[in-house]
Every structure is written in structure tokens, then in C-alpha cells.
Amino acid sequence: MDFTLLLQQLLNGLSIGSVYAIFALGYTLIFSILGIINFAHGALFTLGAYFTYALMGERFGFNGLLANVALPVQLPFSIALILGSVLVGLVGVAIERIAFRPLRRRRADPLLTVVSSLGVALVIVNAIQYLVGSESYNFPVNTYGNLPVAINFGTADKPITIRTVQIVIFAVSVAIMGILTYCINYTKFGKAMKAVAEDPITANLLGIPTDFFIVITFFISSFLGGVAGTLVGSSVSIADPYFGIRYGLKGLAVIVLGGLGSIPGAVLGGLVIGLVEAFVPADYSAYKDAFAFGILFIMLLVRPQGLLGRRFVQKV
Amino acid sequence: MKKSTFLGSALLLAFASLLSACNQTNSGPNATTTANPSAGAVSSNSIPIGIALAQTSNVALLGQEGIQGAKIAEKYFNDKGGINGTPIRLVVQDTGGEEAGAINAFQTLITQNQVVGIVGPTLSQQAFSAGPIAERAKVPVIGASNTAKGVPEIGDYVARVSAPVAIVAPNSIKAALKINPKIEKVAVFYAQNDAFSKSETETFQQTVKDQKLDLVTVQKFQTTDTDFQTQATNAINAKPDLIVISGLAADGGNLVRQLRELGYKGIIIGGNGFNTSNIFAVCKALCDGVLVAQAYSPEHPNEVNKVFRTTYVNQYKKEPPQFSAQAFTAVQVYVEALKALDQKSKVTAMPLPQLRTELNKQILAGKYDTPLGEIAFTPVGDVIQNDFYVAQLKVDKDGNNGKFAFLK
Numbered sequence: 001m002d003f004t005l006l007l008q009q010l011l012n013g014l015s016i017g018s019v020y021a022i023f024a025l026g027y028t029l030i031f032s033i034l035g036i037i038n039f040a041h042g043a044l045f046t047l048g049a050y051f052t053y054a055l056m057g058e059r060f061g062f063n064g065l066l067a068n069v070a071l072p073v074q075l076p077f078s079i080a081l082i083l084g085s086v087l088v089g090l091v092g093v094a095i096e097r098i099a100f101r102p103l104r105r106r107r108a109d110p111l112l113t114v115v116s117s118l119g120v121a122l123v124i125v126n127a128i129q130y131l132v133g134s135e136s137y138n139f140p141v142n143t144y145g146n147l148p149v150a151i152n153f154g155t156a157d158k159p160i161t162i163r164t165v166q167i168v169i170f171a172v173s174v175a176i177m178g179i180l181t182y183c184i185n186y187t188k189f190g191k192a193m194k195a196v197a198e199d200p201i202t203a204n205l206l207g208i209p210t211d212f213f214i215v216i217t218f219f220i221s222s223f224l225g226g227v228a229g230t231l232v233g234s235s236v237s238i239a240d241p242y243f244g245i246r247y248g249l250k251g252l253a254v255i256v257l258g259g260l261g262s263i264p265g266a267v268l269g270g271l272v273i274g275l276v277e278a279f280v281p282a283d284y285s286a287y288k289d290a291f292a293f294g295i296l297f298i299m300l301l302v303r304p305q306g307l308l309g310r311r312f313v314q315k316v
Numbered sequence: 317m318k319k320s321t322f323l324g325s326a327l328l329l330a331f332a333s334l335l336s337a338c339n340q341t342n343s344g345p346n347a348t349t350t351a352n353p354s355a356g357a358v359s360s361n362s363i364p365i366g367i368a369l370a371q372t373s374n375v376a377l378l379g380q381e382g383i384q385g386a387k388i389a390e391k392y393f394n395d396k397g398g399i400n401g402t403p404i405r406l407v408v409q410d411t412g413g414e415e416a417g418a419i420n421a422f423q424t425l426i427t428q429n430q431v432v433g434i435v436g437p438t439l440s441q442q443a444f445s446a447g448p449i450a451e452r453a454k455v456p457v458i459g460a461s462n463t464a465k466g467v468p469e470i471g472d473y474v475a476r477v478s479a480p481v482a483i484v485a486p487n488s489i490k491a492a493l494k495i496n497p498k499i500e501k502v503a504v505f506y507a508q509n510d511a512f513s514k515s516e517t518e519t520f521q522q523t524v525k526d527q528k529l530d531l532v533t534v535q536k537f538q539t540t541d542t543d544f545q546t547q548a549t550n551a552i553n554a555k556p557d558l559i560v561i562s563g564l565a566a567d568g569g570n571l572v573r574q575l576r577e578l579g580y581k582g583i584i585i586g587g588n589g590f591n592t593s594n595i596f597a598v599c600k601a602l603c604d605g606v607l608v609a610q611a612y613s614p615e616h617p618n619e620v621n622k623v624f625r626t627t628y629v630n631q632y633k634k635e636p637p638q639f640s641a642q643a644f645t646a647v648q649v650y651v652e653a654l655k656a657l658d659q660k661s662k663v664t665a666m667p668l669p670q671l672r673t674e675l676n677k678q679i680l681a682g683k684y685d686t687p688l689g690e691i692a693f694t695p696v697g698d699v700i701q702n703d704f705y706v707a708q709l710k711v712d713k714d715g716n717n718g719k720f721a722f723l724k
Contacts, residue, residue, distance in 0.1 A: 005553065012546045019543065059716070061597065063376065134376045136566040136598045138573075141715055149577040161549060161578045236542035237573070237598050239566050240374055246540070278546055285536055285547070286508050 004158045009278050011153070015166035017274020019235070022173040022228040023247045024254040024266040029180065029221040032261035033197045033214065036110050039117040039248060040095050041225050043124035044088050046244030048226025049233030050128060051084030052077070053137055063133025077143045077234075085226030092222020093215055095120050100218075101211070121245060128241040138237040144168070165235040172231060176224060177267045184263070193217065250289075253296045259309020268307055362405040363398075363663065365650050366425030368436030368446070369460075369643070373413030374539070374566055377594040378639055379438045382460055383408060385640030386435060388627050389647035399654045402664055406647070411437045411446075418442035422449045422457075432654070432663075432671055433458065433679075435646040440464030440512035447474045454669060456676040460646040461639050463588050464515035468697035473676050475697030477645045477688065479611040481516040481588060484704055486523040488585045488609040491706040491723055492558055493527065495607075496583060501532045503556035505547065505571060506563065508536040513562040516587045520560045532556055539567050544574045552580050562587040569598025576602040583607065590709075591638045593717070601715040610705040612641040612688050613722050620648070621687040635719060636687075645686040653678040 023045060030038045057074030060066050075083065099116040147164045154160035184190035193213055195203040200210045229244055250273065258269025276295050277288040284291075299306065367386050370379030386406055394403040407429040409421035418437040425431045426449070433456040437446050440462040450457045451471030459467055459476030463484065467476055493499055502524045506517035517534075524531050532554040535547040548571065551559060559575060559582065561568050568589050575584065576599075583605070586595075590608045614625050614635045624644055628636035657663055657678045663671055683692045689703045707720035 008549050008553070009546070012549060015545050016543055061594075063380065129372070134372055134374070135594055136374075136569070138569075138598050138600055141600050141602060150579055152579070159549075159552065159579065161552070163545070163574065163577050166545065237566070237570050239542055239570075243542070282535055282547065282550060286538055 004154055004160055007153070008160045010275070011160060011162045013275030013278030014170060014271060015162055015274070016277055017271035018166065018170035018173050019232050019270075020247070020250055020254045020273055021267040021270025022169055022176070022231065023225075023244075024251045024258070024270050025173065025176055025180070025263065026221045026225040026228065027251050027255050028258075028261060028263055028266040029217060029224070031255065032184075032263070033193060033217045034100075034104075035197075035261075036100075036113045037117070037252065038095075038100075038218075038221070039114060040092075040099070040120040040124065041221070041251070042245035042248040043121040044092055044095075044222045044225040044244070045229035045232070045247065046128065046238070046241060047091060047124060048085055048088045048229030049238045049243070050132065050137075051087050051226065052080045052230040053139065053233070053238065055080035055084050056139070058137070058140070060132040061135040061137070063135055064129070064131045066131050067133070077139070077145075081227065081230050084230060085223045088226030088229075089219040089223035091124075092218045092225070095222075096215055096218040100214075104214075121248075125241045125245060132241075134240045136237055136239050137233075139234045143234050163235070165231070169228075169231050169235060172227065173267055173270070177263055180263050250292065253293055255306075257296050257299050257306055259306030262306070262308040262310075265306055265308035272307070362403050363654065364405050364407050364429055364431045365647065366422075366429060366431035366434040366436070367406050367408045367643075368411050368418060368421040368425060368434050369408070370413055370417075370438040371408070371410040373417075375413040375438050375564060377565060377592055378461060378589075379411070381592060381637050381639040382435075382438065382643035384628070384632065385460075385624075385636070385643035385645075386647050388624060388631070388640070389644040389651070392623065392627065393648070393651045399651065399663060400658045402658075404647075404651060404654075407431055411442060413439070415442050415445040418446035419449060422446045426450065426453045426455050430668060431455070432668070432675055433650055435460050435643060435650070437462070439510070440467055440515065441510055443467050443470065443474070444511060447471060450474065454676075455672050456679060458646040458649060458679070460643040461588075462512070464512040465518075466515075468694070472697075473672075475679060475693055475699075477649060477686075477691065477699050478642050479699055479701050479704070481512070482519045483701075484609045484611050485516055485519045485587065486526075486609075487704050488607045488706050489520065489523045489527060489558075489560070491607055491609075492583045492585055496557065499557040499583070500530055501554065501556045502529050502558045502560060503533045503535065503551040503554055504531060505535045505537065505551070505559065505561045507539045507567060509538045509540075510564065513539070513564075513587065513589065516562040517560075520562060520585075520587070524560070529558075537563065537567065537571070539564050541567055542570055544571045545578075547571075548574050548578050548580070551575070552578055556580075557582045558585065559583075560585045560587075562589065564589040565592050565594050566598055569595045569603065572606060573599040573602045586709075588638075593634060593637060593719075595709070596711060596716065596718045601711050603709045603718065604711045606709045607723075608707050608709065608720065610638055610707050610720070610722070611701065612636075612638040613703070613705045613707075614641075615722065616687060616689055616703065618685060618687075618689065620685060624687045634717075637720075641687045645684070645688050645691070648686050649679055649682070649684055649691075650675075652684055653682055656682060 026041045059070040099120045150163045196213045204210045254269040258265030273292045280288045369382045411418040411421040443462040447470035457474045463481045507513040585607045680693045692700045710721045711718035
């Protein structure tokens with residue numbers, strides 16, 4: 001393999017992996033506080049892309065209830081992205097109220113929470129399909145304004161190209177990782193969150209409003225999911241209402257590989273799986289998922305706590 | 317270790333749910349495929365024809381275009397008196413994008429709706445699994461968008477009005493060579509999880525060899541893929557002058573977009589999956605200039621096409637796409653075959669199994685003047701068609717819509 005090709009594949013892997021990373025960060029945040037997987041995250045991811053698309057004043061197709069409808073506003077991409085993600089954050093808060101809190105109050109088995117979040121995911125996805133149909137949507141070509149669509153790190157003769165949107169996704173996922181890591185480790189807010197994660201009842205006794213912190217966590221995680229969904233949608237189009245849910249399984253693999261509850265682990269796990277997929281020979285590209293999960297399987301045997309996870313020490 | 321056991325169950329659950337989520341099928345009852353022999357004639361107030369096309373999933377758009385064409389045909393022929401006075405009635409069942417959905421739709425149409433024949437399914441991939449069901453039940457099927465090799469050979473009762481890729485596809489490569497005679501290196505992409513795309517790419521690759529061109533790389537993908545960074549950069553590194561893609565609208569459009577964004581400037585040819593105006597929503601302005609071979613031209617000068625085109629334009633404010641024209645044609649074939657049969661002996665008085673068998677024979681025997689031009693069938697049920705075209709995608713200024721401009 002010549003050097004240019006190697007670099008190109010490396011870039012390809014990072015770009016695929018950054019999508020997985022940005023998706024898995026949403027899983028990780030909820031998991032690190034509540035110890036549960038929020039399967040509705042895939043649906044929120046999708047919702048973010050649709051909200052942003054609508055806020056940009058783009059038109060929906062002819063298949064849903066809202067056939068040929070467009071909002072009377074035409075916001076620029078950046079503002080639509082933030083507003084749309086705030087809306088997704090609010091939906092996340094509502095999901096917490098409807099699907100998580102009642103079960104938490106009753107100390108239900110975590111598996112029930114998983115089932116209820118799956119239920120929510122399917123309701124959201126089907127609602128999207130009912131409203132705007134199952135056709136593909138795409139953001140305008142000039143979404144990123146004057147940025148070049150792709151950047152060539154090689155020469156004209158031996159190109160090493162990557163699309164700008166992939167660099168944006170990579171940068172955003174690394175930035176989110178940095179901000180979250182800082183907030184959780186070095187701010188009072190983060191310490192309170194960690195206390196809630198450790199033991200919600202004791203935290204409550206110490207005067208930390210547990211429910212409030214859980215709601216905030218859901219808001220942040222859903223907001224980030226909305227941002228991620230929009231960015232990924234702007235990169236690969238909004239294929240259909242199921243587009244976010246398809247990342248759900250890969251996202252699970254990523255957080256297990258990176259280490260459950262570890263924020264840098266989510267990013268590292270995503271990049272590793274992306275790199276593995278990029279180096280799968282073209283003839284076997286249909287089986288890249290099997291390669292990715294194979295890596296995960298080996299990891300579970302060799303290092304069950306994941307790349308950056310901590311061993312659970314069971315106190316006797 | 318509660319966490320890990322829980323995660324295991326979560327994984328399992330996620331997997332199961334994803335499988336079920338992506339398999340949207342219509343919940344038809346588990347009917348058996350033996351038609352009820354005591355069922356007498358079709359009711360004398362209308363004759364039911366089944367339409368098994370996708371209304372949901374990633375191929376919904378192709379299916380929708382088919383349904384539009386079939387509905388126009390229903391109204392047009394009923395206004396002209398139907399089957400010698402008895403109107404036809406379309407019964408639409410959603411097939412979704414998967415094989416199971418197509419099987420369900422076929423079974424429901426055959427046993428519950430008691431149709432005389434079926435138009436569908438949307439994908440060749442689905443035809444290979446649903447076709448045999450109609451074959452066993454002895455119900456005629458006319459494919460209106462199945463172009464893969466081997467579809468008419470599924471059985472005696474399976475025919476199609478959608479010309480096979482082997483005949484249609486080479487035209488676009490010849491057109492590309494007319495536009496740029498200097499083309500030497502060709503890169504081919506195809507969706508390897510889709511029977512039709514596999515069949516189409518074989519034709520394309522054979523044509524590339526026949527034209528003495530150099531096939532520099534073959535890249536595979538899945539119809540469910542969205543990120544083509546790896547395949548696209550691999551192909552671009554081989555420096556092709558022409559790229560040929562066999563996939564469906566969403567993945568194909570995405571691939572075109574990413575190829576263009578990564579700097580590919582040569583000609584792109586799309587297969588039959590690109591034959592829908594939905595492609596514009598996916599690759600917007602970057603679709604401009606893509607070549608697609610056509611089995612239908614809105615400009616075909618015969619009478620029935622003029623009426624079909626006018627009706628379609630009035631209803632949908634755009635030119636009729638190929639899949640609409642082919643579905644219209646399929647319904648027309650049923651109507652004309654039923655009429656011919658009715659003149660020999662009243663179809664409303666015939667027992668249903670006999671009517672289905674007779675109708676199947678009549679379909680293959682007839683000649684039809686349709687929006688696609690003059691067509692007939694080979695003994696195995698493949699369409700015989702004379703006129704083929706190549707269109708170039710022309711995107712509007714706003715980049716949201718476009719049209720298929722036919723090359724002279």
C-alpha cells in the first residue's frame with residue numbers, strides 16, 4: 001500500500017469514526033449519570049436533522065401529512081442548528097418525564113427503562129414518517145457558506161481528500177468531548193452530577209436536587225444529539241426517518257469498546273471502529289459491521305472494561 | 317456485575333428492535349396461497365386488479381411514482397367504458413422495501429382481495445421472492461419496474477413491461493462516449509445487497525469491455541450506506557474519465573454528491589435507480605449532468621402517451637417519470653387483455669382460477685400501443701420494445717428540483 005493511499009484511508013477512517021463518536025457521546029452522558037442506555041437517542045439524532053431542515057425554510061415532500069409544507073421562516077444554517085437542537089433538548093426533557101422518571105420512581109428494573117426508551121424511539125420515528133413521509137431530504141449545497149466543499153492534503157496528482165463537513169464533525173466531537181470532560185471534572189455542576197451518578201438518594205439528602213440534574217443531563221445529551229444529527233445529515237443527507245436509529249447499534253459497540261461511561265472513551269472507541277472499517281478491503285465492505293463487532297468481541301475478552309473504562313471493583 | 321448483564325440484554329434488544337424497525341412490512345394476515353376454488357366469478361360490478369408497490373421504506377418514492385401512473389390508467393380506461401362496460405378497480409397493497417413485505421402484499425391480493433392479476437413489486441429483489449407465490453397460485457403478475465435478469469423466468473405467470481437492463485443500460489455508455497469521445501478509464505460502483513443493481517452492473521461492465529474501455533476499479537456498497545468516503549476516494553485515485561453507478565435513488569444520489577464534493581469532474585452515469593425526480597432532493601445541484609438511460613420518453617408521439625402525459629402534468633405539475641409510464645402500461649395491458657378475453661366469453665361469469673389462467677395466456681398473445689410505444693411479449697413474458705432514450709439530469713437554479721432532459 002503506498003503512502004498516499006495509507007494517509008487517505010487514515011483520513012477516511014477518522015471521518016467515519018467521528019460520526020460514530022459524535023453519536024456515542026449522547027449515549028455516554030446519560031449512561032454515566034443514570035447507568036442506563038437511552039435508545040431514544042437515535043430518534044433524537046434524526047429529529048435534530050429534521051428540525052434544522054424545517055427551520056431553514058426547506059420544503060417537505062409530497063408523502064406525509066405536511067406534504068409540500070415549508071415554514072415561513074428561513075434561518076441561516078447555524079441559527080437553525082442551534083434552535084433545532086434546543087427543540088430536540090426539550091423533547092429529550094419530555095422523554096425523561098414520560099419514559100424514565102415514572103420508572104425511576106418505582107425503582108423498576110433497568111431493562112424496563114431500555115424497553116420504554118425503545119418504545120419512545122419508534123413512536124418518534126413513526127411520527128416523523130407520518131408527518132413528512134419517508135423520502136430523503138438534503139440540506140442546500142451551500143450549507144457551509146464559503147468553506148470549500150473538500151480539502152486536499154495531498155498534491156493535484158496524488159490527492160488525499162476529505163470533505164470539509166467531515167472535518168467539522170470531527171472538530172465538533174472533539175470539542176464536545178473537551179467541554180464535557182472539563183465540566184464534569186472541574187466545575188461544581190459537574191461534581192454534583194457525579195454525586196447524583198454515584199448515589200442519587202444520598203445526593204438528595206446532601207441538598208443536591210437530583211431530579212433537576214437528571215433533567216439537565218437529558219437536555220444536554222439530547223441537545224448534543226440534535227447537533228450531531230444535523231451535522232451528519234448535512235454530510236450524508238437525511239435518508240429517511242430511520243436514519244438515526246441505524247447508528248444505534250454501532251453506538252453501543254463504540255461505548256463498550258471505549259469504556260462504559262467514559263467520555264474520551266466514546267470518542268476514542270468511535271475513531272477506532274471507524275479506522276477498522278476504513279481498512280476493510282473494498283471487496284468485503286459489505287461485511288464491515290462484522291469486522292467492527294469482531295473487534296468489540298475480542299476487546300470484551302481481552303479487556304472487558306474497554307479502552308478507557310475503569311474496572312468495577314466489587315466491595316464485599 | 318449487574319451492568320454487564322444488563323448491557324447484554326440491551327444489545328440483544330437493540331438488535332431485535334432494529335431488525336423489526338427496518339423491516340416495515342404491512343401486517344397482512346398469514347394467508348395461505350391456495351386460492352379458494354369455489355370462489356366464483358369476480359363480482360359483476362367491478363374487476364379488481366392488484367397493485368403491489370412500495371408506499372413506505374427507502375423505495376417508497378419509486379413505488380409512489382408507479383401508483384400515480386396506475387391510478388391515471390384506472391380513471392382513463394374506466395372513462396372509456398372499462399372492460400366492455402364493467403369498470404376495473406385497483407386494489408393497492410404496500411410492499412415496503414423488503415422481500416417479506418412483497419410476499420405479504422401478494423398473498424393478501426391473491427387470497428383476500430381476489431384480484432385477477434397483479435402489477436408489481438417495486439424491486440427485482442422482491443420479485444424473486446414474491447413472484448413464485450403468484451406462480452404457485454396461478455395468478456398473472458406484470459412487473460412494472462423490475463429490470464433485473466431472470467425476472468420473467470420466475471415462472472409462466474410472471475411477465476414485465478419494464479425493459480431489462482441488458483437492453484436499456486448500454487445506451488447511456490454510448491451517449492457518454494458521444495459527449496466525450498476521449499473517455500478511456502471507467503470506474504464502476506454497485507450496491508451488492510440488491511439483485512437489480514448486481515444485474516445492472518454486469519451489463520454495464522460488459523458494455524465497458526465491449527466498447528474497448530479500461531475498467532480501472534469496481535467499488536461495492538450497500539443500499540443502506542450513507543458514507544461513501546472510502547469508495548469515492550478509492551475510485552478517484554484511479555483517475556477515471558467516467559463513473560457508472562448502479563444503486564437506488566437515496567444511496568446513488570448521495571454517492572454522486574460525495575464524488576463531486578471530493579473533486580471528481582468527469583461524466584457520471586446512473587442506472588435505473590436514478591430514474592426518479594426524488595434524486596434531486598438528495599444530490600441537489602450536484603446531480604447536474606448525470607446521464608440515465610430511459611425506457612420511456614414523455615415526448616413519444618402516440619395518442620395514448622399524449623393523454624397520459626397531459627393528465628400527469630396537470631395533476632403533478634411535472635413531466636411523467638418512467639416508473640409512472642411503466643405502471644400505466646401494465647394496467648393498460650391488463651385492460652386490453654381482459655377486453656379481448658371478454659369478447660370470447662364474459663369474464664364476469666368465469667370462475668376466478670380459470671379467468672386468471674386465461675388472462676395470463678391472453679396477455680402474452682397480445683400487442684399493445686402504450687405510452688412506451690408499441691410493445692409485445694416474448695413467450696417467457698419479457699417485454700419487446702423498440703424505443704429507448706438517454707436523459708441528462710438538469711437541475712433548476714434553486715437546486716431543489718430538476719428535470720430529465722432527453723438527448724437527441
